[in-house]
Amino acid sequence: MARRTRQPRSATSWRDVAHRNRTNSRRGPTAGTVALTAVRGYGRWVARSPDTRGLANALAVLYPLGEIGHQTGADPLMLGAFAPPAALAAWVGTHKKHASHRYSATVAATAAAIPAWLATAAQLGIVNLRTLLAYTISASVTWSAYTWSDVLKQRRAWAREQLKWDELATAAGLEGSRLVGMDDTRLGVRFRVDVRATNKRASQLAGNGKGLAEDIAAQIGLPAERVRITTDDKHAGIIRVLVQMTDPWEGPVLHPAMPAHPDRATVPASREQIAAARRSIKGTPLVVGMDPDTGTDMTVTLFDHEGGHHAFIVAPTGSGKTTLYNNLIEQATTCTDVLVWGIDLGKGTIGRFWGPALDASAGIGEEKKALAILRWARTVVEERSKDSGGKNHIPSPEEPVILVFVDELDTLTGMHSPIAYEAKEHVEQIWRRGRSAGVELLTASQRGVQQYTGSKDPNANADYRIVLRMKRASEMGNAIEDWEGAGMPNMATYARGVKGVALVVDGENTWTAGRVRDLSDLNAVEDLAKRRGAPVATLEPAIAAKLPGYADRHRTPAHTGSRTGGGTGGHTPGHDDPGPTAARPASGGDGFGVDPGDHDAVDRLAGELVAEVEARLRDMPEPPEQGIPLADLVKANQSIKVPDDAARTILDLLTERGPDGARRDELVTALDKPESTVKKWLAAMRSHDLITRHGSTKAARYYLPDHHPDNHTQ
Numbered sequence: 001m002a003r004r005t006r007q008p009r010s011a012t013s014w015r016d017v018a019h020r021n022r023t024n025s026r027r028g029p030t031a032g033t034v035a036l037t038a039v040r041g042y043g044r045w046v047a048r049s050p051d052t053r054g055l056a057n058a059l060a061v062l063y064p065l066g067e068i069g070h071q072t073g074a075d076p077l078m079l080g081a082f083a084p085p086a087a088l089a090a091w092v093g094t095h096k097k098h099a100s101h102r103y104s105a106t107v108a109a110t111a112a113a114i115p116a117w118l119a120t121a122a123q124l125g126i127v128n129l130r131t132l133l134a135y136t137i138s139a140s141v142t143w144s145a146y147t148w149s150d151v152l153k154q155r156r157a158w159a160r161e162q163l164k165w166d167e168l169a170t171a172a173g174l175e176g177s178r179l180v181g182m183d184d185t186r187l188g189v190r191f192r193v194d195v196r197a198t199n200k201r202a203s204q205l206a207g208n209g210k211g212l213a214e215d216i217a218a219q220i221g222l223p224a225e226r227v228r229i230t231t232d233d234k235h236a237g238i239i240r241v242l243v244q245m246t247d248p249w250e251g252p253v254l255h256p257a258m259p260a261h262p263d264r265a266t267v268p269a270s271r272e273q274i275a276a277a278r279r280s281i282k283g284t285p286l287v288v289g290m291d292p293d294t295g296t297d298m299t300v301t302l303f304d305h306e307g308g309h310h311a312f313i314v315a316p317t318g319s320g321k322t323t324l325y326n327n328l329i330e331q332a333t334t335c336t337d338v339l340v341w342g343i344d345l346g347k348g349t350i351g352r353f354w355g356p357a358l359d360a361s362a363g364i365g366e367e368k369k370a371l372a373i374l375r376w377a378r379t380v381v382e383e384r385s386k387d388s389g390g391k392n393h394i395p396s397p398e399e400p401v402i403l404v405f406v407d408e409l410d411t412l413t414g415m416h417s418p419i420a421y422e423a424k425e426h427v428e429q430i431w432r433r434g435r436s437a438g439v440e441l442l443t444a445s446q447r448g449v450q451q452y453t454g455s456k457d458p459n460a461n462a463d464y465r466i467v468l469r470m471k472r473a474s475e476m477g478n479a480i481e482d483w484e485g486a487g488m489p490n491m492a493t494y495a496r497g498v499k500g501v502a503l504v505v506d507g508e509n510t511w512t513a514g515r516v517r518d519l520s521d522l523n524a525v526e527d528l529a530k531r532r533g534a535p536v537a538t539l540e541p542a543i544a545a546k547l548p549g550y551a552d553r554h555r556t557p558a559h560t561g562s563r564t565g566g567g568t569g570g571h572t573p574g575h576d577d578p579g580p581t582a583a584r585p586a587s588g589g590d591g592f593g594v595d596p597g598d599h600d601a602v603d604r605l606a607g608e609l610v611a612e613v614e615a616r617l618r619d620m621p622e623p624p625e626q627g628i629p630l631a632d633l634v635k636a637n638q639s640i641k642v643p644d645d646a647a648r649t650i651l652d653l654l655t656e657r658g659p660d661g662a663r664r665d666e667l668v669t670a671l672d673k674p675e676s677t678v679k680k681w682l683a684a685m686r687s688h689d690l691i692t693r694h695g696s697t698k699a700a701r702y703y704l705p706d707h708h709p710d711n712h713t714q
């Protein structure tokens, strides 16, 4: 068994040491310990302010050192020769770090002064009054210049801020954090804080409503939403704390075209100014609002070197969607290489107010036109892609970008839309393939759910997602899935009570929140659109020829008799800028698509109409000699076979409409079959009592038997 070797006991045990210490302390401190304590205390005092106290001590020590050179007979010239390289080294070293001329000059002069002093002292010695006086004055000047240099002043200010932050952080429960940066913002201050020593992760502290923001706000005496905490993209251990000392929503964000805007004079008014203000869409960010924290613009870039960018907007009623669209359309219509097509089946606002500056639009009750526009957009995508093989389109006035603005997307692709079955497919194709072909879709819907959007594609394919004021926080996730993790504000609570707020998120998930420029005055918009006039760009003729109805898109239907009404017929040339509208065939304007200055136009139109009627009557069968008995007709109708899916579509639509019923043309649109076929099917279903009809003219409506108006009036 191995023997354990005992350690020899120390001659002095810990008890002896303790005893000796007690005895010593009873005897009182010796001169040595007093001196040591004093030196230590002095060292600590200097260490607390090494720049100023350290320098003062160094200067004091340097004086007697000068005598060494004198006593040893050192060569003064030799010693003085060290001054220039010392100055140079000090300048280079400090200027690189602090970029302050004043500070570097002081440090360089101090560095050069050391060999200069040693040289002087070697020559003159230090034990004479003149040298002492000169040294004292130069040392005081050096010390003062250094102490009051901008770098040291900044360092002292920073130390004071650090103290303030420490106080704030301790009160908010963030002991151990360290302030590493601080900038003034337009409305307050932004801190960068190292939180590694707090035992908390930055992600735990960041985000609104996590407690820390609220605690800091409470300490400063601000509303909770005026303190925002985010993580730092470049350092996982750092948080950014934004404190808004001034209310960001104090003033409105005016649009430059509005009368109250101070720069209104800069908005082009005359034809020449409008022409001069036109620009290209390429790489041009469209300004939609302002981030109140920084005063920087909130922008949306719809076309750049990566091609086009779709935008998906979620905006409940009254949230400012029309105003946002006004901002986008206002700038899009100044571009020389853009055509704007608008679809607004809900209220017809886009066509009604922007009509003169649009290339095409569909408004209330114009589902067919809406579908036509979507088909055109798809054809443009297909034709351009055939040509380019999917290479990014390069826009020009002859091959423009097409921006299709859709308001109330659910009226097009939502579950209650009578044209959803077709519109959905077009919209999906444009989302997927339009980007590189220069056909961009901007859609606005009240919610980000599939019942409204018709598909999941908007979220997947739109680069820009824009969220306006939400009614409920739960809606945020439908618009932007990862909003909370990315530190984006909750648009249900963001800037409570403020109209026109928006969160703009680009394809890289970079976001800006702020307020949309106020362009909500529709009279001003109407005036602006009139002055702007028709677009400069024109679609490629070869493609335009392949778009059914495109050439006639500005023809006002005779029955509307007005230039308003939100449809494609809403196109009116600008008052002082007829622009290219004048060159268009029977383009827009009051009356029946006829240029009032063209005296032959009415004759020509009448001739065209007669020819059209004759062409339509040509293939009509001759009326029979004798009428067919009603019973035979019913029997004939009953023998007609209605395809199952058609019958289902008709019954579904009528179930959905209930007591409102549906017009025949709506059923034709829903079925997407020729009118004559649909007529036959409707007659057959009526003869089987599956559906009923009320009225006999074109305005007749079809109902399920339970909803027939007669059943309700009895």
Ligand SMILES: Nc1ncnc2c1ncn2[C@@H]1O[C@H](COP(=O)(O)OP(=O)(O)OP(=O)(O)O)[C@@H](O)[C@H]1O
Pocket: 252, 253, 315, 316, 317, 318, 319, 320, 321, 322, 323, 324, 499, 500, 501, 515, 516, 517, 518, 519, 520
């Ligand atoms: N950016 C803004 N700045 C100031 N006020 C605004 C702003 N945007 C909207 N508003 C105010 O909110 C009102 C509603 O705006 P807007 O008509 O744009 O909303 P909307 O979402 O289109 O409404 P709806 O769903 O009823 O069509 C405007 O009349 C205006 O008073």
